[in-house]
Amino acid sequence: MKPFAFARPADAAEAVATVATEPRAVFLAGGTNLVDHLKLGVARPDLVVDVRRLTSREITDTADGGLRIGAAVTNSELAADRRVRERYPVLAQALLAGATGQLRNLATTGGNPLQRTRCVYFQDVSTPCNKREPGSGCSAVGGYTRYHAILGTSAALPDPTAPETCIATHPSDMAVALAVLDAQVQVLGPAGARTIPFAELHRLPGDDPSRDTVLEHGELITAIDLPPLPAGARSAYRKVRDRASYAFALVSVAAVVADGEVRLALGGVAHKPWRASRAEEALRGGPVADDAVRHAMDVELTTAQPQPGVDGGNGFKIPLVTRTVVATVRDLTQETQA
Amino acid sequence: MDADITLTVDGAQQRLTVDTRTTLLDALRERIGNTSPKKGCDHGQCGACTVLLDGDRALSCLALAVAHDGAEITTADGLAADGELHPVQQAFLERDAFQCGYCTPGQVCSAVGVLDEVRRGWPSHASQDLTADPELSHDEVAERMSGNLCRCGAYANIVPAVRQAGGVQA
Numbered sequence: 001m002k003p004f005a006f007a008r009p010a011d012a013a014e015a016v017a018t019v020a021t022e023p024r025a026v027f028l029a030g031g032t033n034l035v036d037h038l039k040l041g042v043a044r045p046d047l048v049v050d051v052r053r054l055t056s057r058e059i060t061d062t063a064d065g066g067l068r069i070g071a072a073v074t075n076s077e078l079a080a081d082r083r084v085r086e087r088y089p090v091l092a093q094a095l096l097a098g099a100t101g102q103l104r105n106l107a108t109t110g111g112n113p114l115q116r117t118r119c120v121y122f123q124d125v126s127t128p129c130n131k132r133e134p135g136s137g138c139s140a141v142g143g144y145t146r147y148h149a150i151l152g153t154s155a156a157l158p159d160p161t162a163p164e165t166c167i168a169t170h171p172s173d174m175a176v177a178l179a180v181l182d183a184q185v186q187v188l189g190p191a192g193a194r195t196i197p198f199a200e201l202h203r204l205p206g207d208d209p210s211r212d213t214v215l216e217h218g219e220l221i222t223a224i225d226l227p228p229l230p231a232g233a234r235s236a237y238r239k240v241r242d243r244a245s246y247a248f249a250l251v252s253v254a255a256v257v258a259d260g261e262v263r264l265a266l267g268g269v270a271h272k273p274w275r276a277s278r279a280e281e282a283l284r285g286g287p288v289a290d291d292a293v294r295h296a297m298d299v300e301l302t303t304a305q306p307q308p309g310v311d312g313g314n315g316f317k318i319p320l321v322t323r324t325v326v327a328t329v330r331d332l333t334q335e336t337q338a
Numbered sequence: 339m340d341a342d343i344t345l346t347v348d349g350a351q352q353r354l355t356v357d358t359r360t361t362l363l364d365a366l367r368e369r370i371g372n373t374s375p376k377k378g379c380d381h382g383q384c385g386a387c388t389v390l391l392d393g394d395r396a397l398s399c400l401a402l403a404v405a406h407d408g409a410e411i412t413t414a415d416g417l418a419a420d421g422e423l424h425p426v427q428q429a430f431l432e433r434d435a436f437q438c439g440y441c442t443p444g445q446v447c448s449a450v451g452v453l454d455e456v457r458r459g460w461p462s463h464a465s466q467d468l469t470a471d472p473e474l475s476h477d478e479v480a481e482r483m484s485g486n487l488c489r490c491g492a493y494a495n496i497v498p499a500v501r502q503a504g505g506v507q508a
Contacts, residue, residue, distance in 0.1 A: 005358065006358040006405075035402060036382055080461065082469075085469050093463075096462055096463040101452065102388050102448060102485045106391075244481075245463065245481050246484040
């Protein structure tokens with residue numbers, strides 16, 4: 001591990017100023033992903049700035065009937081919060097579907113959405129990776145693609161040598177739920193505070209796969225706000241994985257069903273939590289029977305680009321994610337009628 | 339680059355100077371000489387390094403020691419107060435819940451954390467009703483212990499041991 005200096009500033013503003021003035025500085029919160037990256041050589045900072053005790057560890061009711069979650073609230077605390085379990089089951093279920101008890105006790109609200117892809121090539125510093133070493137190429141294309149993206153990739157048939165190629169997926173379960181809940185991200189940066197709609201926090205690889213989010217260097221997440229759901233809304237998170245527990249999603253679905261409205265976000269299919277806006281539009285105001293949901297997913301997946309791979313590729317995700325959405329929406333609508 | 343930190347480990351205060359790169363696991367094992375938490379994968383995937391960190395179970399291999407200056411840590415070694423085994427340790431013995439024993443200190447610390455989390459009413463992925471108080475069913479224990487791997491495959495006895503320690507009659 002490369003040597004680094006360690007700082008624990010007095011408050012969040014000082015932490016932001018410290019990181020902003022040092023190009024090779026990083027924030028440390030729970031550390032569950034960053035400390036591993038320090039060991040692997042994926043992250044090579046000169047300065048590590050500890051913010052674990054500098055943001056709120058409280059969950060508070062907001063005036064509009066929603067919740068504000070301090071960035072230091074752990075994933076365990078958030079999943080166990082009575083209000084989250086009762087009002088936002090999709091979020092509690094997503095958190096509980098991720099990682100393990102030991103990890104959720106460390107992982108934070110601000111850190112979880114900023115965890116990085118588990119693409120094996122990204123984590124292996126001996127292989128080319130445009131996300132880790134911009135311009136070095138993409139080892140995933142034509143390699144092991146079981147956990148890789150089918151939506152929003154940089155090109156229809158990615159060129160493994162092109163500098164923009166990246167077919168990585170975002171690994172967070174929590175982030176998929178936050179995407180469907182229209183959460184708002186409170187950020188403190190060198191230029192002051194700003195609010196980012198959660199759906200706009202993460203980015204597609206575009207021409208720079210090294211950037212996972214729109215956050216500028218030195219910007220720190222201080223809280224995440226959940227707006228209230230419509231009266232009578234039901235929500236759920238469903239995850240499909242290779243093991244019954246402690247595995248990343250092959251595909252996952254976060255869904256909210258309310259009167260005349262279905263909201264869907266997908267995990268394990270793209271570089272960011274994928275809000276299925278086309279499917280939502282196709283379902284707006286209409287029936288939500290299985291056939292309608294299946295058709296809506298066909299619409300959503302018209303641009304899907306399954307990747308071939310030495311492991312058989314990831315074309316299985318197209319029927320898998322469709323069936324998972326159909327089953328999740330069916331469960332929620334039957335619950336509503338019951 | 340070095341930093342001075344203080345840790346309370348199994349009730350004893352320890353002052354030490356550590357390289358900032360030192361994990362809590364390496365500080366415990368290599369600096370303090372407490373070899374109860376084990377280094378399995380060193381990447382947060384196996385659970386052998388699990389300790390109670392300020393009361394909650396956590397992976398000591400993914401925690402930087404310098405970031406936990408002032409923390410109170412309990413290892414499996416510190417659970418046996420005055421030589422009397424903790425109920426979880428006793429249940430592991432009675433239920434034959436280990437073979438080689440390498441993962442056991444992590445399993446035991448994790449189980450102590452699980453029982454506390456269940457007492458606090460925390461749900462898990464295995465909970466049918468998110469808002470109900472969880473029960474120590476087989477599925478609940480298996481899900482909550484999924485971060486602790488056992489290469490000997492002693493799971494068939496680990497789950498009953500955890501349930502027994504939690505007061506389930508079986």
